[in-house]
Structures are given as C-alpha cells and as structure tokens.
Amino acid sequence: MELLHPLVDAEYPAGSASTSGTAATIATWKPGPQGVLVWSTQDCYVAVGVGVTATSASTPVPAYTPIPFRAPQTGSGAPWSVSVLQISTAGIAYAKPINIR
Numbered sequence: 001m002e003l004l005h006p007l008v009d010a011e012y013p014a015g016s017a018s019t020s021g022t023a024a025t026i027a028t029w030k031p032g033p034q035g036v037l038v039w040s041t042q043d044c045y046v047a048v049g050v051g052v053t054a055t056s057a058s059t060p061v062p063a064y065t066p067i068p069f070r071a072p073q074t075g076s077g078a079p080w081s082v083s084v085l086q087i088s089t090a091g092i093a094y095a096k097p098i099n100i101r
Helices: none
Strands: 015-019 024-029 035-040 044-049 059-061 067-070 080-086 091-099
Touching: 015 080, 024 091, 035 044, 035 059, 035 080, 044 067, 044 091, 059 067, 080 091
Parallel strands: none
Antiparallel strands: 015 024, 015 091, 024 080, 035 067, 035 091, 044 059, 044 080
C-alpha cells in the first residue's frame, strides 16, 4: 500500500456512523480529496459518491480492514459522502478523507 496523506482535520474531519439494517451516512465533504479511507468494527457494505446509499450490492468491507476508496471529483462542486450498511452484525464505521501524496 502506498503512503497516504490525511487531510486537514478542520476542513475534512474523520467521521463515524453506526452500521445497522438501514444505510447510514458517515459524513459529507466538499470536493477536493483524492480518496477516503474507510474501516469498521464489523463487516459492512460501503458506497462512496454524490447522493449515495449503501445496499447489499455495494462494496463489502471486512471488519478492521482499512480500505481506500477514490473520492468523486465533481465538477459541479456537489458534496460527496460515504454510506454504510451492516452485513450481518451492527458496528461502527469510520471514514477519513485522504490524498495519495
């Protein structure tokens, strides 16, 4: 894995949300970051984008495994978010915007 550069906390703070049987939004950020690092305490489905809602067709992320996702580069300046949904057991999911360099 490449070294990742976390972004300034005031503009791009880390966020968290409980995963459950209903999709939850971890946080919404303005455009700018190249990616977002997502991890959780239980297996969950993850969707990253503008106006997204995680479903069972979204990307599965195993518990305690940080996974980097590409952040959408919206020309319109629309904010983007990370949505999570539990796979089998509720937990807490976290996300932090990052750059590659």
